[in-house]
Amino acid sequence: MAAYSVQVFNAGGKFRVVSTKPMPGNQWIQALVNAGCRVEVCTSQKTILSVEDILSLIGSRCDGVIGQLTEEWGETLFSALKKAGGHAFSNMAVGYNNVDVEAANKHGIAVGNTPVTKCLSHVPSWAESFRPAGSSISPLNAVLHKSALKEAESETSQRIEMTVDSCNLRGVLTETTAELAAALTLSAARRVVEADDFMRAGKYDGWLPNLFVGNLLKGQTVGIIGAGRIGSAYARMMVEGFKMNVIYYDLYQSKFLENFVTAYGNFLKSQGETPVTWKRASSAEEVLREADVVSLHPVLDKTTYHLINKERLSMMKKEAVLVNASRGPVIDEVALVEHLKVNPMFRVGLDVFEAWESQCLRADSPTLVMITQDEPYMKPGLGELPNAVVVPHIASASKWTREGMATLAALNVAGKLQGFPVWHNSNMVLPFLDENSPAPKACPSIVNAKVLGLQVAAPVSKM
Numbered sequence: 001m002a003a004y005s006v007q008v009f010n011a012g013g014k015f016r017v018v019s020t021k022p023m024p025g026n027q028w029i030q031a032l033v034n035a036g037c038r039v040e041v042c043t044s045q046k047t048i049l050s051v052e053d054i055l056s057l058i059g060s061r062c063d064g065v066i067g068q069l070t071e072e073w074g075e076t077l078f079s080a081l082k083k084a085g086g087h088a089f090s091n092m093a094v095g096y097n098n099v100d101v102e103a104a105n106k107h108g109i110a111v112g113n114t115p116v117t118k119c120l121s122h123v124p125s126w127a128e129s130f131r132p133a134g135s136s137i138s139p140l141n142a143v144l145h146k147s148a149l150k151e152a153e154s155e156t157s158q159r160i161e162m163t164v165d166s167c168n169l170r171g172v173l174t175e176t177t178a179e180l181a182a183a184l185t186l187s188a189a190r191r192v193v194e195a196d197d198f199m200r201a202g203k204y205d206g207w208l209p210n211l212f213v214g215n216l217l218k219g220q221t222v223g224i225i226g227a228g229r230i231g232s233a234y235a236r237m238m239v240e241g242f243k244m245n246v247i248y249y250d251l252y253q254s255k256f257l258e259n260f261v262t263a264y265g266n267f268l269k270s271q272g273e274t275p276v277t278w279k280r281a282s283s284a285e286e287v288l289r290e291a292d293v294v295s296l297h298p299v300l301d302k303t304t305y306h307l308i309n310k311e312r313l314s315m316m317k318k319e320a321v322l323v324n325a326s327r328g329p330v331i332d333e334v335a336l337v338e339h340l341k342v343n344p345m346f347r348v349g350l351d352v353f354e355a356w357e358s359q360c361l362r363a364d365s366p367t368l369v370m371i372t373q374d375e376p377y378m379k380p381g382l383g384e385l386p387n388a389v390v391v392p393h394i395a396s397a398s399k400w401t402r403e404g405m406a407t408l409a410a411l412n413v414a415g416k417l418q419g420f421p422v423w424h425n426s427n428m429v430l431p432f433l434d435e436n437s438p439a440p441k442a443c444p445s446i447v448n449a450k451v452l453g454l455q456v457a458a459p460v461s462k463m
């Protein structure tokens with residue numbers, strides 16, 4: 001096993017915590033140091049660490065690890081962590097398809113993730129007109145049905161796509177990822193990258209009526225598959241920004257999204273403009289047939305693996321735009337390359353890429369196990385196609401989000417090591433990111449808390 005160089009913080013700390021990568025900001029290191037941890041950050045230049053590399057980092061004594069979505073966190077690593085005395089792990093990602101949670105359960109190791117949400121800091125001016133006369137209720141809440149707020153807060157709702165408290169819309173969603181999906185949508189629809197290449201190649205010799213003609217978004221239909229936190233945020237951006245109509249498919253109803261579009265449609269109507277509309281589709285196929293733009297935001301599991309395949313691509317409009325900022329294997333990339341070749345007016349924007357090797361599907365698990373070596377590879381031909389915009393998995397790459405993810409991952413591990421309970425709502429994690437006041441004494445987001453029987457913290461903002 002290779003021995004790697006590590007940077008050590010708080011050498012005398014009582015718990016040994018390893019981070020497999022340096023992460024942005026300092027708040028996360030401080031959080032671990034404050035919790036009495038000795039922090040060892042792997043400084044290897046190797047981008048993706050193998051299981052053997054990580055075994056070497058865990059060594060014979062390790063209390064907790066912060067890992068990355070590129071790593072295979074399965075039986076081998078969890079049993080090694082357990083053997084080394086560890087009981088806390090956190091992915092620095094909201095998606096955890098690279099983690100075999102059942103293996104972690106078996107070894108009693110808590111698995112954290114980082115659903116970073118950002119407070120909506122402004123009320124859109126259009127919402128002001130909906131504030132009931134004499135009421136102090138926030139205008140946004142006034143336009144959203146109370147039932148939607150209740151649903152979002154409900155314990156029984158397994159998929160809470162917004163974070164609210166009883167009187168304020170607490171800001172929602174994973175805006176950073178949704179913004180990149182919107183950027184990919186625009187880049188693909190308006191051929192921004194092709195046009196940029198053309199300029200840089202010195203090919204522009206004057207305006208022409210047919211030069212890089214693309215698609216207008218306004219008034220078109222945007223389709224969302226997976227209308228959770230990110231899917232709903234993206235939908236709102238496309239509705240408010242481009243007056244697009246929404247069709248969505250999710251296993252669950254998104255009342256919040258529906259009410260938002262209805263309210264915005266009413267506002268447009270009151271201004272004499274054409275209202276936007278929404279529709280909940282009964283299948284992914286319905287979305288694919290009807291939408292001009294389709295953006296994929298589901299989790300990756302057995303139900304979404306190769307959700308977009310040859311057959312479903314053929315159902316889409318010939319000039320549609322397809323965006324994927326979820327996980328690569330949601331699309332059969334070989335089928336996509338063929339489709340792009342045959343349909344030059346069909347465009348894609350991709351932040352994530354499919355596995356180079358075949359996936360390991362475990363029959364008895366609801367999750368895919370070991371989806372890690374999917375990037376940096378692209379399927380043959382994809383990189384040469386002008387109708388594909390490709391970026392290297394940067395959807396969450398804003399400073400605020402990446403620093404927040406690092407802090408949440410650290411607090412998941414630090415909280416577990418200190419014996420703290422888990423936070424009552426993993427969608428409301430902003431109190432953990434406030435640099436000016438101490439973080440709540442809880443683990444922000446532990447995905448296997450229930451199975452491990454971990455105690456849940458009371459729903460107060462500071463403890």
Ligand SMILES: NC(=O)c1ccc[n+]([C@@H]2O[C@H](COP(=O)([O-])OP(=O)(O)OC[C@H]3O[C@@H](n4cnc5c(N)ncnc54)[C@H](O)[C@@H]3O)[C@@H](O)[C@H]2O)c1
Nearest residue numbers: 095177226227228229230250251298299303325326395396
């Ligand atoms: N590209 C990036 O950098 C990046 C960043 C963040 C998240 N992600 C990916 O995006 C995913 C979604 O993140 P989120 O925070 O919005 O999660 P979320 O849990 O809030 O939303 C996922 C939604 O997918 C829905 N879903 C599950 N199975 C489905 C199916 N078969 N068909 C349709 N919908 C289905 C769920 O009901 C849920 O509403 C993550 O799991 C992660 O893989 C990628």
Ligand SMILES: O=C(O)[C@H](O)CO
Nearest residue numbers: 092093094095395396
């Ligand atoms: O799942 C996540 O959080 C992302 O893919 C990281 O950007």
